[in-house]
Amino acid sequence: MNNQHISKGWIAAIIIVAVVIIDQALKIWVKCNFTLYEDYRITDWFILRFVENNGMAFGMEWGPKLFLTWFRIIAVGLLIYYITRLCKKPTIPVGFLACISLITAGALGNVIDCIAYGQIFNESTPVSVAQMFPPEGYASIFNGRVVDMFYFPLFTWPDWVPLVGGTEFFQPVFNFADACLSVSVFVLVCFYSKHLVADDEEKGEEQKKEEAAEEVKEE
Secondary structure (H helix, E strand, C coil), X not given: CCHHHHHHHHHHHHHHHHHHHHHHHHHHHHHHXXXXXXXXEEECCEEEEEEEECCCHHHCCCXXXXXXXXXXXXXXXXXXXXXXXXXXXXXXXXXXXXXXXXXXXXXHXXXXXXXXXXXXECCCECCECCCECCCCCCCXXXXXXXXXXXXXCCCECCCCCCCCCCCECCCCEECHHHHHHHHHHHHHHHHCHHHHHHHHHHHHHHXXXXXXXXXXXXX
């Protein structure tokens, strides 16, 4: 294992660990100090609002809760495997590796909520703050809810704008993990998409070589 492989592995590990720690610290602080739907106004366009959701990033709902949790777990496992492969490739840019690491960290941050939060917290309500490590949690394992807190009501569309008139420009409430995942996907698509294509081509070449080797053996 060369030094470059080791350094890239450390970069990926540090990014993932740092994002997960920051994400979980924010979520635990909000969960233990805010009542459900409570707002803390930092500016007119930046508000901390405590909400919980069962779904994907930005509070979207998609499929049964247990299925979604296992989907996330499998996705994180595949992403970690992909990172280990990337670390062995000297031509892969550090920026590309950082984006994949941020996506992994973002997914992992929300997976932790789904797996553990139902067990280590009791119910948050609009009139009571949750307690950490209560005698009984609010949900079974794998059925915890994701904690969100960042809300940016940047502006309200004028009433004359079709379809969206009178509504806020950006309504979703999200968390640090969501932000890392979304920003890294945007950067990946804009600046590193050719490396995704190159990786697919490389897989195709490897498959062709394996098929050729099998044909030689059969002959």
